[in-house]
Every structure is written in C-alpha cells, then in structure tokens.
Amino acid sequence: MSTDKQLLSKALIRLGALILFFILCPVIMTMGFKALDKFTGTSNEYIAYLILGFSAILLIYTLYFGFKTFGVLQKAIFNDK
Numbered sequence: 001m002s003t004d005k006q007l008l009s010k011a012l013i014r015l016g017a018l019i020l021f022f023i024l025c026p027v028i029m030t031m032g033f034k035a036l037d038k039f040t041g042t043s044n045e046y047i048a049y050l051i052l053g054f055s056a057i058l059l060i061y062t063l064y065f066g067f068k069t070f071g072v073l074q075k076a077i078f079n080d081k
Contacts, residue, residue, distance in 0.1 A: 007076035
C-alpha cells in the first residue's frame with residue numbers, strides 16, 4: 001500500500017481550492033444579505049437576489065467539490081498498488 005504522489009499532489013491542489021471556496025462562500029452570502037437589507041424597496045433589489053442566488057449555487061458546488069476532493073485524497077493515500 002503506497003501513496004500515489006501524482007494523485008496526492010492533485011488532491012492537495014484541490015484541497016487548496018476547497019479552502020478558498022470555504023472562505024469565499026460565506027463572504028459572498030453575507031454581502032448578499034447586507035445588500036438585501038440596504039436595497040429593500042428600491043429598484044436595485046434584484047442585485048441582492050442575484051448575489052444571494054450566486055452564493056447559494058456556490059454553496060452547493062462547494063459541498064459537491066468537497067466530497068469529490070476528499071474522495072480523490074482517499075484514493076491517493078489508500079490505493080491498492
């Protein structure tokens with residue numbers, strides 16, 4: 001049972017991107033909620049909903065990307081070679 005170094009480097013790069021998504025997603029969601037609070041009753045309210053929609057999609061993608069990243073990391077460490 002040896003570690004696949006090429007797959008491990010790919011998994012670590014993906015893990016770095018996942019950490020970036022973990023930071024970015026709540027920040028964008030907070031911006032969306034603050035924009036919704038600020039633009040209530042104005043014509044710019046659709047911008048707040050657009051930001052919130054984007055952050056919700058990013059949140060779902062982050063969860064999916066996290067499961068895929070840890071799957072690749074598990075394959076790199078626990079391979080059958």
